[in-house]
Amino acid sequence: MIAHRHILGTFDEALGSLRNNVLMMAGLAERSLERAMKGLTERDDDICANAIADDEEIDQLEIQIDKDGVDILLRFQPVASDLRRVVSAMKLSSNLERIADQATNIARRARKLNQHPPLPEVELILPMNAQAMAMFKDSVDAYVREDVELGRAIVPRDAKLDDLNRVASRRLIERMAQDPEQLRGYLNLMFIGRHLERVGDHATNIAEDAVYAAAAEDIRHQGVAAST
Amino acid sequence: MVNLVMATPERTVIERAERATEPISTSTSESAVPLTFQVKNLSVWYGEKRAIDDVTLDIASNAVTAIIGPSGCGKSTFLRCLNRMHELVPKTRVEGTVLLQGEDLYSSTVDPAIVRRRVGMVFQKSNPFPTMSIGENVIIGLRLNGVRNQKFLNERLEKSLRMAALWDEVKDDQQRLCIARALAVEPEVLLMDEPCSALDPIATAKIEELIHELKAEYTIVTVTHNMQQAGRVSDYTAFFYLGRLIEFGPTTKIFTNPSQRQTEDYITGRFG
Ligand SMILES: Nc1ncnc2c1ncn2[C@@H]1O[C@H](COP(=O)(O)OP(=O)(O)O)[C@@H](O)[C@H]1O
Ligand SMILES: [Mg+2]
Numbered sequence: 001m002i003a004h005r006h007i008l009g010t011f012d013e014a015l016g017s018l019r020n021n022v023l024m025m026a027g028l029a030e031r032s033l034e035r036a037m038k039g040l041t042e043r044d045d046d047i048c049a050n051a052i053a054d055d056e057e058i059d060q061l062e063i064q065i066d067k068d069g070v071d072i073l074l075r076f077q078p079v080a081s082d083l084r085r086v087v088s089a090m091k092l093s094s095n096l097e098r099i100a101d102q103a104t105n106i107a108r109r110a111r112k113l114n115q116h117p118p119l120p121e122v123e124l125i126l127p128m129n130a131q132a133m134a135m136f137k138d139s140v141d142a143y144v145r146e147d148v149e150l151g152r153a154i155v156p157r158d159a160k161l162d163d164l165n166r167v168a169s170r171r172l173i174e175r176m177a178q179d180p181e182q183l184r185g186y187l188n189l190m191f192i193g194r195h196l197e198r199v200g201d202h203a204t205n206i207a208e209d210a211v212y213a214a215a216a217e218d219i220r221h222q223g224v225a226a227s228t
Numbered sequence: 229m230v231n232l233v234m235a236t237p238e239r240t241v242i243e244r245a246e247r248a249t250e251p252i253s254t255s256t257s258e259s260a261v262p263l264t265f266q267v268k269n270l271s272v273w274y275g276e277k278r279a280i281d282d283v284t285l286d287i288a289s290n291a292v293t294a295i296i297g298p299s300g301c302g303k304s305t306f307l308r309c310l311n312r313m314h315e316l317v318p319k320t321r322v323e324g325t326v327l328l329q330g331e332d333l334y335s336s337t338v339d340p341a342i343v344r345r346r347v348g349m350v351f352q353k354s355n356p357f358p359t360m361s362i363g364e365n366v367i368i369g370l371r372l373n374g375v376r377n378q379k380f381l382n383e384r385l386e387k388s389l390r391m392a393a394l395w396d397e398v399k400d401d402q403q404r405l406c407i408a409r410a411l412a413v414e415p416e417v418l419l420m421d422e423p424c425s426a427l428d429p430i431a432t433a434k435i436e437e438l439i440h441e442l443k444a445e446y447t448i449v450t451v452t453h454n455m456q457q458a459g460r461v462s463d464y465t466a467f468f469y470l471g472r473l474i475e476f477g478p479t480t481k482i483f484t485n486p487s488q489r490q491t492e493d494y495i496t497g498r499f500g
Contacts, residue, residue, distance in 0.1 A: 003498065004493055004498040004499050004500065005498060005499055006496065006497050006498050006499075007497050007498065007499060008497060011497070077455075077456050078496065079455060079459065079483045079484070079495050079496055080483060080484060080485065080486055080491075080492050080495055080496050081485075081492060081496065082496045083483075083484060084484065084485075216484055216485030
């Protein structure tokens with residue numbers, strides 16, 4: 001459904017600029033995450049540094065989106081789909097900021113790993129990265145296209161990421177016992193897995209917000225509600 | 229409670245199931261909410277012009293129902309039909325039924341003066357009679373209804389002023405005075421036609437608070453142009469457009485996720 005224009009043109013402009021900032025933030029968070037993983041797999045400290053540097057701009061955008069969102073609530077007192085768009089933009093920005101934090105964490109741990117000989121167990125992290133990244137990209141797509149079906153489909157994908165993380169952790173703990181020399185390296189890999197698992201959680205939140213924005217439907221915690 | 233006629237007519241029971249085929253929701257909820265009004269297929273004409281077109285709507289008791297919609301969509305006309313004030317306008321014609329507590333408001337045995345006592349109206353422009361004291365203003369409604377006993381009048385005066393939280397205050401707050409006057413005849417329902425449209429923000433906030441308190445005792449139907457006000461004060465919202473009821477439902481639903489495009493465009497201020 002294509003929304004009609006508002007009678008107040010300034011309202012359309014304000015909503016448009018809020019959305020553009022969210023999209024910009026999503027793009028930067030995605031780039032930061034890609035760089036962090038590249039820094040890990042290619043053992044390149046410069047790329048890690050770039051990933052960390054992205055975080056500053058993302059933090060600024062989050063502040064800007066919050067400010068603009070509050071400003072729109074105050075000036076235009078939006079209702080219905082407008083209200084949902086503002087609320088979801090603000091929630092999205094907070095999740096994007098946390099995804100970028102995870103990217104920074106990954107980049108920092110990658111730099112530590114790069115100081116030591118490569119560990120073949122980095123392979124355990126790659127499927128997690130693929131899963132988390134795909135969930136993240138799809139969640140942003142669901143928001144951009146107001147695609148309720150895509151948004152809904154992301155939520156159950158988080159379970160697979162959790163499974164991958166469990167498997168990787170177990171394997172890494174085994175390796176710690178077998179090869180205590182590299183204990184810190186395995187620990188760093190384990191934490192990187194945990195950071196990716198958090199990325200999946202935030203992607204799930206984004207998907208839920210996308211469904212809310214498009215369809216006013218709250219799909220959070222449905223698994224919990226259904227099982228009680 | 230005052231009955232509409234001397235001999236209590238048999239209460240009409242409307243099968244809620246009848247409503248199941250309605251294209252849009254017109255009832256307050258699935259569960260049995262006590263209803264003050266049941267409006268069924270109401271149409272109103274001024275001469276040849278149809279101002280209300282086949283409106284079916286339930287009004288819940290002890291709740292605030294807001295009527296919203298662009299100018300000329302029939303909000304005031306609809307409100308006037310709830311206490312038969314439309315009959316004061318020449319050449320009006322009404323079709324359909326309005327039940328008040330299950331009784332047919334338009335039955336030939338019903339006295340319109342009694343209806344207007346049970347269903348009070350507060351207008352857009354506050355119009356206290358300027359030469360009278362506050363007290364006289366409040367009890368004028370009773371006097372107009374033929375009440376002469378002075379002790380009774382004084383008791384009523386104090387009670388309704390307290391209700392309108394005016395007792396200790398001065399008379400600059402004219403709209404609340406008008407509400408007090410409407411309350412003096414002890415109605416069951418209060419109809420308000422844009423009660424805040426001429427008021428400053430503080431007076432508006434006081435009226436809104438008053439509305440909030442009054443709903444414990446009264447059923448309130450209010451017309452408003454102010455979307456935020458409808459969101460703040462009402463439990464249910466009805467959106468009218470060109471004399472038709474486009475959408476009706478709980479206010480939070482209407483203002484977060486209306487189901488009709490026309491409602492969405494109107495409340496968000498879009499070109500329809
Ligand atoms: N006394 C009247 N005589 C003729 N037409 C009227 C009269 N009152 C209202 N109307 C017409 O009926 C329609 C609904 O009016 P009204 O109920 O006052 O709308 P609203 O309160 O939503 O602005 C409008 O087109 C208006 O011009
Ligand atoms: Mg009017």
